[in-house]
Amino acid sequence: MLFLPIWIAALAVAVEAQEVYITKTGTSARPQCTGTLASPSFHFQPFSYTLKETIRTFAPAYSKAAKLLKTSLSTSTWGSWLPGQTEISATDTADPYGQAAWSSMWLQADLQNYTTTGLLSTTVHPTPIPTSELVLPPADYFGPTDCYDFPDDFVFGVAGSAAQIEGAIALDGRSPSLLEKLITGDKPRDYVTNENYFLYKQDVERMAAMGVEYYSFTIPWTRILPFVLPGTPVNQQAIDHYNDVIKTVLDAGMQPVVTMLHFDSPLMFVASDNITRHPDIGYNNAGYQNETFVDAFVNYGKVLLTHFADRVPIWVTFNEPLLYAFNFQGVDNVVHAHSQVYHFYHDELKGTGRMGLKFNDNFGVPKDPKNASHVQAANRFQEMQLGFFADPIFLGKQYPDSVLKTLPGARRLNDTELTYIKKTADFFGIDAYTATVVSPASEGIDACASNPSSSNWLFPYCVNQETTNIYGWNIGYRSESYVYITPTYLREFLFDIYNKWKHPIIVSEFGFPVYGEATKDLPDQLYDSPRSQYYLSFMSEVLKSIYEDGVEVIGALAWSFADNWEFGDYSQQFGMQVVNRTTQKRHYKKSFFDLVDFVKTRQISD
Numbered sequence: 001m002l003f004l005p006i007w008i009a010a011l012a013v014a015v016e017a018q019e020v021y022i023t024k025t026g027t028s029a030r031p032q033c034t035g036t037l038a039s040p041s042f043h044f045q046p047f048s049y050t051l052k053e054t055i056r057t058f059a060p061a062y063s064k065a066a067k068l069l070k071t072s073l074s075t076s077t078w079g080s081w082l083p084g085q086t087e088i089s090a091t092d093t094a095d096p097y098g099q100a101a102w103s104s105m106w107l108q109a110d111l112q113n114y115t116t117t118g119l120l121s122t123t124v125h126p127t128p129i130p131t132s133e134l135v136l137p138p139a140d141y142f143g144p145t146d147c148y149d150f151p152d153d154f155v156f157g158v159a160g161s162a163a164q165i166e167g168a169i170a171l172d173g174r175s176p177s178l179l180e181k182l183i184t185g186d187k188p189r190d191y192v193t194n195e196n197y198f199l200y201k202q203d204v205e206r207m208a209a210m211g212v213e214y215y216s217f218t219i220p221w222t223r224i225l226p227f228v229l230p231g232t233p234v235n236q237q238a239i240d241h242y243n244d245v246i247k248t249v250l251d252a253g254m255q256p257v258v259t260m261l262h263f264d265s266p267l268m269f270v271a272s273d274n275i276t277r278h279p280d281i282g283y284n285n286a287g288y289q290n291e292t293f294v295d296a297f298v299n300y301g302k303v304l305l306t307h308f309a310d311r312v313p314i315w316v317t318f319n320e321p322l323l324y325a326f327n328f329q330g331v332d333n334v335v336h337a338h339s340q341v342y343h344f345y346h347d348e349l350k351g352t353g354r355m356g357l358k359f360n361d362n363f364g365v366p367k368d369p370k371n372a373s374h375v376q377a378a379n380r381f382q383e384m385q386l387g388f389f390a391d392p393i394f395l396g397k398q399y400p401d402s403v404l405k406t407l408p409g410a411r412r413l414n415d416t417e418l419t420y421i422k423k424t425a426d427f428f429g430i431d432a433y434t435a436t437v438v439s440p441a442s443e444g445i446d447a448c449a450s451n452p453s454s455s456n457w458l459f460p461y462c463v464n465q466e467t468t469n470i471y472g473w474n475i476g477y478r479s480e481s482y483v484y485i486t487p488t489y490l491r492e493f494l495f496d497i498y499n500k501w502k503h504p505i506i507v508s509e510f511g512f513p514v515y516g517e518a519t520k521d522l523p524d525q526l527y528d529s530p531r532s533q534y535y536l537s538f539m540s541e542v543l544k545s546i547y548e549d550g551v552e553v554i555g556a557l558a559w560s561f562a563d564n565w566e567f568g569d570y571s572q573q574f575g576m577q578v579v580n581r582t583t584q585k586r587h588y589k590k591s592f593f594d595l596v597d598f599v600k601t602r603q604i605s606d
């Protein structure tokens, strides 16, 4: 070590502490790259002055945008439905949208075990993150081996969803959603979760302190429009809340990505408690197929866009719609509703940001790629999960034959519809968590597909899914749930999506719940090497996809910035922070540093 005067040594320590996550010797610093980096090419070009200043706005502000709505919106506020409440005290029973009508929705929802709303009842003022929480963890020995930088405008960020983090489900005017009824038995519900409804400022502060650039969050339909349908009043408290969430994100130097519907569909679309779940695919009767759904969603989308689109560069209409729309009518409704909102955004509001959807599909890889029937099974699997939405939306193509021939009630789109729906997305969002090994149903795909009434739960895909490959090995390192670490399949997946649907791709969710993590002591939860391995290997493959395969991947949003409510479950921890469920205190995990460090050491502009 060099012998330095004491004050210089102290200065060096201070600088090091501030720049922990961008140090080139950090946990995931790039290895020595020789000979493979692009070399400069010097050349002369004409010069002219250009105006560099741009105003960051993506659409008109609400005062102007409101004129585009057919009818003017009325606003109101409502109170809360508190734990233990069994009676409606409000007396405004004549008002169809009054406090009494609002309360009756909760009374009818008949919540189980609604005993607490959590610790907090007002927005918490954020405190700066102490430097001591930002000290780099000791590095893993092996790291990434790539030699590429991220494109300048790469969308790097973290994601979460309202139902999984907000809590405060019946406060400030929110009305019931499907998620309050879906979880049965003794499993934890969405009533409290991370109390992000009150802690959002602190959560954003913690992301910003790490160096995150984009925050992908979702807005619950039933907060904005408690009575859901077109013509019903807008909840002013909800508008104010999400205006402040967006402001908090922007003030922290970050950008918002907003999803309109993340499973928390209004409960009123479901006539009874008769929500049926396909064991493998999702919910067959989760409201999306309701005859009022399309117009109601389009109205809701317009309310969001007119209020918030001036400050939001990236919009997602639907998150993983397949899981909750799985029958023909549900998906058809999503395709129509999405395309109408897209046309409103670009054609009427003249929005200049980007709008797309986020799809789920564990990449189905053929068990035996040399066996034609396995390849057919994998193609069918992707076609029914992705092509169903993506063929019309990205290409203006008819629904896939596999869908039309298999799903009861399936109907072709006519030419007018196809022309209207064609190219109504600016990016393809894929929640590319993992891969799954696919082979044909034992009775054969055709026999399975022609028998919808059979008790065969492989219907309608009619393929087997496994986690081991043809040689009996696991497809990758296993997590607490369905996710395996499959980075090379991610690259193959991105290649497949890009070349089929020919649009820029955002890896809109990816993440890894470490096996048994929730049962470990806190220090062992925080040193989460398997999650780092997942993220760094996936990000390495994204870079290879961009530079070696020519695939336009424009962003990656890690799921999630903190452990959260995984639909009745807190043991599947997908977060890059631990959340203490008693105190709501958050703790950064090692993977958060590693992921951010990976990106920061590979940004061209740095």
Ligand SMILES: *[C@@H]1O[C@H](CO)[C@@H](O)[C@H](O)[C@H]1NC(C)=O
Residues within 6 Å of the ligand: 112, 113, 185, 186, 187, 188
């Ligand atoms: C929910 O309520 C049921 C019946 O009231 C009770 O048996 C059960 O322990 C409660 N579960 C939780 C998670 O509080």
Ligand SMILES: *[C@@H]1O[C@H](CO)[C@@H](O)[C@H](O)[C@H]1NC(C)=O
Residues within 6 Å of the ligand: 229, 268, 269, 270, 271, 272, 290, 291, 292
């Ligand atoms: C469809 O939604 C409406 C609310 O718009 C509701 O009144 C109706 O019961 C729903 N129908 C079904 C079959 O769930």
Ligand SMILES: *[C@@H]1O[C@H](CO)[C@@H](O)[C@H](O)[C@H]1NC(C)=O
Residues within 6 Å of the ligand: 271, 272, 274, 276, 285
């Ligand atoms: C309940 O679900 C079953 C099976 O999907 C269906 O046949 C029945 O019509 C549903 N009932 C209601 C009231 O929605």
Ligand SMILES: *[C@@H]1O[C@H](CO)[C@@H](O)[C@H](O)[C@H]1NC(C)=O
Residues within 6 Å of the ligand: 371, 372, 373, 374, 439, 440
């Ligand atoms: C191809 O896969 C099918 C279905 O699993 C199987 O019946 C058949 O024997 C396989 N063919 C070969 C040549 O391996």
Ligand SMILES: *[C@@H]1O[C@H](CO)[C@@H](O)[C@H](O)[C@H]1NC(C)=O
Residues within 6 Å of the ligand: 414, 415, 416, 417
């Ligand atoms: C196409 O379908 C839409 C929606 O069902 C319908 O309104 C329209 O009349 C149809 N157009 C043609 C040309 O069949």
Ligand SMILES: *[C@@H]1O[C@H](CO)[C@@H](O)[C@H](O)[C@H]1NC(C)=O
Residues within 6 Å of the ligand: 522, 580, 581, 582, 583
């Ligand atoms: C949550 O925090 C409290 C107070 O610091 C502590 O006693 C408790 O052990 C923590 N819970 C977990 C699961 O770490």
